[in-house]
Amino acid sequence: MDSPDAPSSEHVKPREVPYCGFCSLPPEYCEFGPTLDKCKQWLSKNDKVLYAILYNTLDDQLAAASLNETPEDDKKKAKEAAKIEKQMQKKMQSKVLIKRIERTKRKCVTSVFGLENFDVDLKKAAKLFANKFACGSSVTKNNQGNDEIVVQGDVSDEIFDLILEHWPIVPEDNIDLIEDKKKGK
């Protein structure tokens, strides 16, 4: 920190520290995280100035440093990176199912399944749905033993929009709407 250490008289303003959107570290420490390449991509997209400052000088240093690194280190890093990559992929593949289930003649409930894969707190989500749609909404275990949110009433389209709006990390293509009709009319 280049700022003078002398405490300025009364009010010290908090500094704003940017954090890498990929690995959450301050960007200058990305090089020590397992996902440097991804972090670089992110930074070059989001903060060109900082990117230029950090990596133009850094690349020389890195080149020097990597000479010292044993192949074992590299392997370890690659392994870790692969692990994180895998997790991300898994996350991106997992689906959110919104299901409309008929109860009696004209009544139905909507069940939302799979949100927890995107690090959504199910209880919070249930509460949000309940508030939004003014209806009952709860986290229940389904018969496979997995948690799902059951919302009273047919709100599948609204939930679809709400999920997109509220948890942007959930890709639109991964949300499926299903209708579960009672057989025989």
Add this chain to the structure above:
Amino acid sequence: MESDWTREQPRTYSCKELGPWGLFNIKEDVTGHTQVKSSVQRAIRAKILEQYKEGIEGIIDDVMPKKAPLILMKCHEHINLIVMNNEVLFFNHFDGPYFPTLKLLHKYPNMLPRLQVDRGAIKFVMAGANIMCPGLTSKGARMDVSVPADAVVAITAEGKNEILAVGTTKMSTDDIKRINKNIGVETAHYLNDYLWKTVVDI
């Protein structure tokens, strides 16, 4: 049927060995959180003030507004987190000193005395290692302040602006220079550890 290796092993880590955040997981390891009484809040505030005196006097009202509700999260191994506005501000172990979290330190870097480690040490600190004296005395490292033993210090690194870790000194800076062996600073919280990754949402 349950074979031996599928049964969950009892967790045998201790605070000392792995650092408090060795395997921290906010969902499992927080035993409860309560909004504390205002008298308790005052006591905590007084303790933090006493501990950091000059470093924090100007900013304490920004960091911990008197009126805002303060939440105390209790975790295993006697770790307490002090949470305000869904942000972890401080943590301590048993009734030991309060450590500011790195997110807070990044906002107010002048809160603590800072020691600088050399570049080679960064990798190890970020893996949770304690800081050995040579890492603080070599070229590229800096100790501009003199600090007694058992003081809370922030660790920065050669060529970096941001704070890398928080810890307590095991010996005074003079001793670190003189003895130049063994652990100089015990790391309590470092970048990318489990506490860093923790997002509190109450």
